[in-house]
Structures are given as structure tokens and as C-alpha cells.
Amino acid sequence: MRTIKEIVPVALENHRYEIIIAASLLEDIITPIQAVLTGKRCVVISDATVAPLYADGILNQFAKAGYAATLITINSGDKNKNFSSLQYICEKLLDFKVDRNCFLVALGGGVIGDITGLAASLILRGIPYIQIPTTLLAQVDSSVGGKTAINMPQGKNLVGAFYQPSLVLIDSTVLRTLGKREILAGYAEILKYGLINDAPFFAWLEQHGAAVCALDPAAVHYAVATSCRAKAAIVAADEKETSGLRALLNLGHTFGHALEAAVGYSDTVLHGEAVAMGCLMAFQLSVDLGQCPPQDLERLKQHQQACGYALTLPALADFPWQAETLVELMALDKKVADQKKTFVLAKGIGASYLDKNIDDSSVIKALNKFIKV
Numbered sequence: 364m365r366t367i368k369e370i371v372p373v374a375l376e377n378h379r380y381e382i383i384i385a386a387s388l389l390e391d392i393i394t395p396i397q398a399v400l401t402g403k404r405c406v407v408i409s410d411a412t413v414a415p416l417y418a419d420g421i422l423n424q425f426a427k428a429g430y431a432a433t434l435i436t437i438n439s440g441d442k443n444k445n446f447s448s449l450q451y452i453c454e455k456l457l458d459f460k461v462d463r464n465c466f467l468v469a470l471g472g473g474v475i476g477d478i479t480g481l482a483a484s485l486i487l488r489g490i491p492y493i494q495i496p497t498t499l500l501a502q503v504d505s506s507v508g509g510k511t512a513i514n515m516p517q518g519k520n521l522v523g524a525f526y527q528p529s530l531v532l533i534d535s536t537v538l539r540t541l542g543k544r545e546i547l548a549g550y551a552e553i554l555k556y557g558l559i560n561d562a563p564f565f566a567w568l569e570q571h572g573a574a575v576c577a578l579d580p581a582a583v584h585y586a587v588a589t590s591c592r593a594k595a596a597i598v599a600a601d602e603k604e605t606s607g608l609r610a611l612l613n614l615g616h617t618f619g620h621a622l623e624a625a626v627g628y629s630d631t632v633l634h635g636e637a638v639a640m641g642c643l644m645a646f647q648l649s650v651d652l653g654q655c656p657p658q659d660l661e662r663l664k665q666h667q668q669a670c671g672y673a674l675t676l677p678a679l680a681d682f683p684w685q686a687e688t689l690v691e692l693m694a695l696d697k698k699v700a701d702q703k704k705t706f707v708l709a710k711g712i713g714a715s716y717l718d719k720n721i722d723d724s725s726v727i728k729a730l731n732k733f734i735k736v
């Protein structure tokens with residue numbers, strides 16, 4: 364099969380980098396890295412699941428090309444995106460005698476990408492890093508845009524920095540070792556781009572979503588590249604979320620983060636599963652407020668059902684869900700300013716907007732439609 368290769372530039376005011384998307388790209392990572400970084404020492408950061416699968420291949424390439432490279436591994440899962448993992452990484456980097464010519468390589472999902480980016484921003488006041496995302500979610504979302512963070516007991520991603528990578532290398536073949544549940548979780552973020560501002564992409568997903576989730580190479584390539592282009596455009600226009608445009612990427616996330624917090628960021632509900640449910644909730648609230656045609660909510664429900672997502676909270680997880688508790692958890696979200704929660708709502712599929720004046724009672728009413736069914 365001919366390899367399809369696509370380069371998506373992320374053109375920020377003070378920094379420009381490329382997202383390179385191609386199947387089997389990881390067979391040669393040295394050529395693209397040498398094009399942007401001159402350092403010959405680097406540290407690959409990965410987790411206990413991904414490292415045994417892919418780290419050797421990467422480290423061997425560095426060794427053959429004359430780099431001094433080492434590996435730092437942390438435990439897998441969102442609960443390990445925390446201060447103690449960050450401290451462990453920083454101590455290991457200092458043991459390696461990291462200097463400003465070194466760079467970090469984030470080899471893993473969003474957890475590894477976020478914590479590696481944060482470590483890169485902090486160590487020696489900042490060294491370069493590149494992203495090699497290995498989950499669908501990381502390939503379409505977290506590896507692009509420079510948001511780095513760790514979770515705190517008070518909430519998700521509350522300690523972090525904006526710190527852009529020097530390069531993002533996306534190879535869809537690594538998705539083959541990912542479980543079905545993780546693929547569906549990543550697909551939720553793809554769906555999000557269609558819902559935000561790209562109705563034709565949503566319509567394409569209605570036709571080809573099953574092929575994406577079955578990892579058909581051409582379908583995955585198109586979905587990943589379209590998602591990366593969408594994210595790159597939004598990030599270039601509003602890197603630090605000042606104009607409100609980047610905040611649209613949080614569609615489904617105000618609800619989703621509350622669901623994740625309720626279950627203690629455990630595997631009971633994955634981030635992408637929470638986002639998929641959160642998108643439904645945002646559309647329900649938009650319909651309740653008279654902003655969105657009910658047919659658009661129905662269309663979204665039908666597609667999500669066809670993909671295999673839960674459509675109610677009891678179907679999502681066996682948990683004592685309570686609308687009032689979820690609203691309290693939303694108040695801890697980063698997007699709260701002057702005690703006002705920010706909601707990303709929709710006038711329809713592909714037409715999202717921000718609203719900071721939503722009463723808790725409307726949110727509770729919408730949430731209860733997913734609990735008391």
C-alpha cells in the first residue's frame with residue numbers, strides 16, 4: 364500500500380512546528396527530528412504499557428544515529444499523571460545530567476504527553492520536547508497545542524503550563540495494540556471537531572466512523588489529519604485561550620470532567636467516554652434552552668449509539684450518579700471565572716458557542732435526563 368503522508372503546520376506567533384502524519388513513520392524518526400533539533404542527547408519518557416511495545420525500536424534508532432538516549436518509565440494511567448511521577452521524572456533527568464541541548468521524547472498517550480511536556484517546561488527552565496502519541500486520543504488532541512499538566516486531588520489538569528512541542532510524529536500503526544475501549548474513547552475527541560465547527564466532517568464520520576474505529580488505514584488517516592488541522596487552526600488563532608475560540612475545544616468537557624471527578628479519575632470512566640457523554644449533555648442543555656434543534660441531538664445520539672457509546676449515566680458506569688453533586692464538581696473546573704461556569708453549547712451540529720450565564724437549575728434538569736431514565 365502506498366503510504367499517505369501529510370504535514371500539518373502549527374503556526375503560532377512565536378513558534379512554528381509540524382505535525383507529521385504517516386503510517387510506519389516510526390520506522391525512521393531520526394530524519395524528521397534532525398530537521399528541527401540539533402541536540403544529540405535525549406530522554407524518552409513512556410509508561411509501563413507502551414515502553415515494552417515501542418521504546419526499544421525508538422532507542423535503537425537513536426543509538427544507531429549516534430545519540431545518547433535513555434528511557435524513563437512511569438506507571439500507566441491517568442492516576443499517575445501526578446506530582447510524584449513529575450518529581451520522579453525530574454530526578455531521573457537530573458541523574459542523566461540533562462542539559463539545555465537535550466530534548467525529551469513523549470512516547471505514549473495523553474498522560475505521557477502532558478507530563479513530559481510539563482517536565483520539559485520546568486527542567487532547567489525549559490528544554491525542547493517532541494511528541495510521539497500512541498493513543499487515538501493523543502494523536503487527535505492532546506499531542507497538539509502545548510497544553511501540559513498534571514492532575515491534583517482537587518481536580519484534573521490544575522497544575523500545568525502552555526509549552527509547545529518542537530515536533531509531533533503520528534504513526535497510525537501503533538494504534539493496533541490499543542484496546543477497543545481506548546479507540547472509542549479517542550474517537551470521541553474526533554467527533555468533537557465535527558460538532559464544534561465542521562458539519563461536513565460530522566456527516567463524513569456518520570458514514571465512515573465505523574471504519575475509523577476498525578482502524579481502516581485510509582479512514583484513520585483522514586480522521587486524524589482532519590482533527591489535527593482543526594486543532595492547529597484553533598490553537599494558532601488563540602494559543603492561550605484568551606479570545607474564547609480555543610475554549611470551544613472544551614465542548615463536552617465541563618460535563619465530562621465532572622463525570623471523571625465523580626468516579627475519582629479511575630478507569631470506571633475514561634476521559635474520552637466522559638467527553639462523548641458530555642457532548643450529549645451539552646446538546647441536551649442546548650435543546651432545553653431552545654438554542655439547538657432537537658433533530659441535531661437525535662442525530663448525535665444515533666451516531667453515538669451506532670458506535671457503541673453509552674447514552675445514559677447508568678449505562679456508562681454503575682455509580683450513584685447525582686446531578687447536584689456533578690454541578691458542584693463543575694464549580695472546580697479550570698474554566699470557572701468569577702464563580703461563573705463556562706459552557707460550550709451548540710446552535711446545532713457544527714455550530715458551537717460559549718455561554719457563561721447558565722443557571723445551575725437548567726444544568727441539573729439536563730443532567731437528570733441522563734440519570735432518571
Ligand SMILES: NC(=O)c1ccc[n+]([C@@H]2O[C@H](COP(=O)([O-])OP(=O)(O)OC[C@H]3O[C@@H](n4cnc5c(N)ncnc54)[C@H](O)[C@@H]3O)[C@@H](O)[C@H]2O)c1
Pocket residue numbers: 410411412413416439440441444471472473474475477497498499500501504505506507508509510511519520537538539540541542545548634635
Ligand atoms: N493536553 C491536552 O490538550 C489534552 C487534551 C485531551 C486530553 N488530555 C489528557 O490526556 C489524558 C488521556 O489520554 P489517553 O486517553 O491517551 O490516556 P493514556 O495516556 O492513559 O493512555 C491510555 C492507556 O493506553 C495505553 N496505551 C497507550 N498507547 C498504547 C498503544 N499504542 N498500545 C497499547 N496500549 C497503549 C496506556 O498505557 C494507558 O494505559 C488525560 O490525562 C487527559 O487529561 C490532554
Ligand SMILES: [Zn+2]
Pocket residue numbers: 504552616634638
Ligand atoms: Zn479531551
